[in-house]
Amino acid sequence: MSEKLMFVQGNEACVQGALYAGVDFFAGYPITPSTEIAELLAAKLPEKGGKFIQMEDEIASMCAIIGASLTGHKVMTATSGPGFSLKQEAIGYACMAEIPCVIVDVQRGGPSTGNPTHVSQGDINQARWGTHGDHGIIALTASNHQDVFRITVDAFNLAETYRTPVVLLFDEVIGHMRERLVVPEPGALPIVDRLRTSVPKDVDYHPYLPREDGRLPMSDFGGHHRYNVTGLFHDMWGFPSNNPSVVQELLRHLVDKIDTNVDVITRYKEHYLDDAEYILVSYGSSARSAIHLAKNRRQKGERLGVLELQSIWPFPAELVRARCADAKAVVVVEMNMGQVLTQVKAAVDHPNRVFLANRIDGKLITPSDIKGLLRVIQGKGV
Amino acid sequence: MKRVRLVFSGSGGQGVITAAIILAEAAVIIEGLNATQSQSYGAAARGGATRTDIIISEEEINFPGVTSPNILVCLTQEAYNQYAAVIRPGGLLLTDSRSVTTAKKTDAKHIGLPLYDTVMERIGKPIVYNITMLGALIGITDIVRPESVLAILKERIPPDFLAMNQRAFDLGLVLGAQYQCRL
DSSP states (O other), X not given: OOOEEEEEEHHHHHHHHHHHHTOOEEEEOOOTTTHHHHHHHHHHHHHTTOEEEEOXXXXXXXXXXXXXXXXXXXXXXXXXXXXXXXXXXHHHHHHHHTOOEEEEEEEEEOSTTOEEEEEOOTTHHHHHHSSSSSOOOEEEOOSSHHHHHHHHHHHHHHXXXXXSEEEEEEXXXXXXXXXXXXXXXXXXXXXXXXOBOOOOTTSXXXXXXXXXXXXXOBOOTTSSOOOOOOSSOBOTTSOBOOOHHHHXXXXXXXXXXXXXXXXXXXXXXXXXXXXXXXXXXXOHHHHHHXXXXXXXXXHTTOOEEEEEESEEESOOHHHHHHHHTTOSXXXXXXXXXXXXXXXXXXHSSOGGGEEEEEOOSSSOOOHHHHHHHHXXXXXXXX | OOEEEEEEEEETTSOHHHHHHHHHHIIIIITOOEEEEEEOOSTTBXXXXXXXXXXXXXXXXXXXXXXXXXXXXXXXXXXXXXXXXXXXXXXXXXXXXXXOOOOSOOSEXXXXXXXXXXXHHXXXXXXXXXXXXXXXXXXXXXXXXXXXXXXXXXXXXXXXXXXXXXXXXXXXXXXXXXXXXXX
């Protein structure tokens, strides 16, 4: 098998990435603008011996992938804002019980049922804090189909590595637009399979007893070992515990396993960033407009660059601080009321030099929208 | 050709989006160019004005929207009224002469062709209207080679309908070939 050239929607690029990563179970409830993901996997998963289930609702879909993951499958679901809201309780369960899973949120306008067929990037904070209680979470994004493919593979790898839900935050423009995708040959990208226990049958297996390196090997549920899984704080057997030291240690672990690995998890791209006086920080489809503008202004001799974030959570604060240290101004380009802006302001040395270029009307922010705001920030007028 | 920006517009069900996908696919898969194709979603998909934006380029494409097209195709009066003003000066406006009356002059080469009437007269099936439109566009311009589109038709169209689509494409090519407009 060699690499394959395709012309597809971003949603299909995500599906191709998931299949490449080895997804073999999908449960979902169709919702615009993510529907094509379910539609395509309904056709493709049975072909390779996987399972596709259209569940009765969004909550059940999330619960189904959690169960399937426990039994040893690589799992995914796909939704948009309203469904992402409904899934939050079960996402918290997956965080607590440390169950690998990938949740795609193709963002549309919110709150509530909002603006179904139009673009938004309003679920950034929901991906971080949509479920209650302290916890770590990973959220990734991409601005073109080749990167959607690769970041989807990464999402599965990170979910299996850290035993955590990973959120893919795409948006309507990326999901529906068609462009070139080259699916690499099998083996060209690394694929991570979960760490499974070496404890043999009929020997006690402690599902939450870390190895020396801190990792927790899994045993396929329903297989050799009987063990308990719960959303309550739990001991090494998986049984509920309110022992203060058990509670404290587990919560620390849930936060630290993600936050201390921020450097390993961080994904980003630099565009024209060397010597940039003005830096646009962006992600997803709005990054396409930022890159478009930077390319044009560079040709006119303006020192404008783009820092494109491909991992949003854990937020790469140190990266943003270092790259933006010498900028005269930093402009966060996003399609919400400043959700990443808040993070950038907290990260940089001079938060008063950080500005927002946004659009919240369901239309993709254009290069000239950004240019207009940049002119004002530069004190040049519109 | 370095970069061509196109808008196809009409009403839901005419197949302008399918035509756009076929064109962009021919550019990417057969000719090794870059292309993006996006479309308006919502009520427009079920009647009402439909619009799809296509960019074909030898270079990387970042912003995928078309604010000012080099080529505007309008299959309905409503689409013409809505989009004619944004055409790039010196561009090409292709309309169906049966359904579109051009009201004001735009700084573009306007070609009105009896696309629908020709399809109904020669084939009798409106389902291939969009393919004739695409044929006419390829006949007029040199965005992609006709063989590239034919190769994609062969991939996408079920065997029983392929001959009809090829005929529809040829009809368009012939209609368009009398006008040459190189961008």
